[in-house]
Amino acid sequence: MDHTVIWNNCLQTIRQSVDPQSFQTWFAPIKPVALQSNELTIQVPHRLFYEWLEEHYIEVLKTSLNKALGKSGRLQYRINPHRQEVKAPASVLANGQPTEAVPTRNVAPGNPFVIPGMTRPRIPSNLDPNYTFDNFIEGDCNSLARNAAKAVADNPSQTSFNPLVIHGNVGLGKTHLLQAIGNYISKKFPEKAVLYVSTDTFTNQLVSSIGSNTTNDLVNWYQNVDVLLVDDIQQLVKRKKTQDVFFNLFNVLRQNNKAIVMTCDRPIIELDIEDRLRSRFQWGLSADLSMPALETRMAILNSKASTNSVEIPAEVVEFICFHIQHNIRQLEGVLNNLVLHKGVMGNQGIDLKLAKEVLKNFVSEINKEVTPDVIQRTVADYYDLDVDKLSSSTRRRQVVLARQISMFLVKEYTDQSLKAIGRMFGNRDHSTVLYSIKTVKDLMETNDEIKKALAELERKIRIGQGEGVL
Numbered sequence: 001m002d003h004t005v006i007w008n009n010c011l012q013t014i015r016q017s018v019d020p021q022s023f024q025t026w027f028a029p030i031k032p033v034a035l036q037s038n039e040l041t042i043q044v045p046h047r048l049f050y051e052w053l054e055e056h057y058i059e060v061l062k063t064s065l066n067k068a069l070g071k072s073g074r075l076q077y078r079i080n081p082h083r084q085e086v087k088a089p090a091s092v093l094a095n096g097q098p099t100e101a102v103p104t105r106n107v108a109p110g111n112p113f114v115i116p117g118m119t120r121p122r123i124p125s126n127l128d129p130n131y132t133f134d135n136f137i138e139g140d141c142n143s144l145a146r147n148a149a150k151a152v153a154d155n156p157s158q159t160s161f162n163p164l165v166i167h168g169n170v171g172l173g174k175t176h177l178l179q180a181i182g183n184y185i186s187k188k189f190p191e192k193a194v195l196y197v198s199t200d201t202f203t204n205q206l207v208s209s210i211g212s213n214t215t216n217d218l219v220n221w222y223q224n225v226d227v228l229l230v231d232d233i234q235q236l237v238k239r240k241k242t243q244d245v246f247f248n249l250f251n252v253l254r255q256n257n258k259a260i261v262m263t264c265d266r267p268i269i270e271l272d273i274e275d276r277l278r279s280r281f282q283w284g285l286s287a288d289l290s291m292p293a294l295e296t297r298m299a300i301l302n303s304k305a306s307t308n309s310v311e312i313p314a315e316v317v318e319f320i321c322f323h324i325q326h327n328i329r330q331l332e333g334v335l336n337n338l339v340l341h342k343g344v345m346g347n348q349g350i351d352l353k354l355a356k357e358v359l360k361n362f363v364s365e366i367n368k369e370v371t372p373d374v375i376q377r378t379v380a381d382y383y384d385l386d387v388d389k390l391s392s393s394t395r396r397r398q399v400v401l402a403r404q405i406s407m408f409l410v411k412e413y414t415d416q417s418l419k420a421i422g423r424m425f426g427n428r429d430h431s432t433v434l435y436s437i438k439t440v441k442d443l444m445e446t447n448d449e450i451k452k453a454l455a456e457l458e459r460k461i462r463i464g465q466g467e468g469v470l
């Protein structure tokens, strides 16, 4: 068998243990390159990619390799040696924008940003100094994006992540990271022209430049930028002209080793834009932000509270973070309300009762009875897993344990039948549920760690329920 067949066999095994998004991000870009005496060589796009695989997927890789090549199978990585050699297409150079034509920074014709009172033209960075790496809390949910962002910031003119695309749902810190890159570079390399711009602003500038027949000036002006930070590129969708102009600009900047970082509310593959632009956006690294686990959310809230000089008791922080599950901006909303309250009452007024009042404006489900969903989320959070894993077919020890504990707790806290519980955990049959419950009961007798975990989980479930409040 050759390397391609072996790798395809590995992929089949891997697909069963990782979710589709992670599969697409971490395994689809890998290329098998050689097979020699039971050693499979795979090529990964860059070093961080390799480090991430080693840290997060080593077991999955090992299992798949054992299956495909037997116990003596070994894996060798190779970093893609051609990554830096991508050239801008001839069409760009034919467009009258060769690198020699880039005007010097002092000329800056067509500066689209109005800076009142400025006599000497310059590039305004549009950065908000409040967003830094120092106040960005790292967790599993964001560590790839955060580390890639820091790598770009450390070495903007030679980064292999060009472009870096940070994607994720609303309010998860995309703009924060984008701005942190800009702030860091402005401090470390003050000679570099950094520009933060939203895609909407870029489109508006383009529209007005078309009206005044100065589109070339606009594009030339943008070519002065050393680090271009573009927020919300999903706004390129359905904007054909903006896509055309951005395409040319992107090519020229990248050709000149200027760093480009973009944010998007969805993975690039799902972005409905021209193929040529989408494929260029995929040249670098795409890193996603997902919702932080409970502990990380608590660290974020604590950090924001201390910036605002507000003291929030630990159980109140946990209560708030348990309920705010989807958006860090909402956590800040709750905090702002507490800050207002503090103005009137002082720190001592901040308790569970007040937190519950404030939370009512943000989430609808407080103080409801315990549902299987609450239990699954609590257990998944505790073991730092995606909830989906609990109903998947994964046999990883940690997942199996979390699944068994969830089944046990659902049986304890709700009146669901064994059959119904089996159905909600990936259509397992009732004897599996019974076996899981018995296993957990046995473990509670014999294993102190599990006993402690269950006590902690039951406490968290009660907090989720709002017990002790009112």
Ligand SMILES: Nc1ncnc2c1ncn2[C@@H]1O[C@H](COP(=O)(O)OP(=O)(O)OP(=O)(O)O)[C@@H](O)[C@H]1O
Binding pocket: 135, 136, 137, 138, 142, 168, 169, 170, 171, 172, 173, 174, 175, 176, 177, 265, 300, 328, 329, 332
């Ligand atoms: N890991 C984190 N550490 C500290 N603060 C965070 C973190 N993640 C998000 N935040 C905060 O959450 C708020 C929302 O983040 P941000 O504006 O960057 O979200 P976004 O992903 O760009 O959202 P949108 O899609 O709505 O633009 C910000 O105030 C940011 O500081």
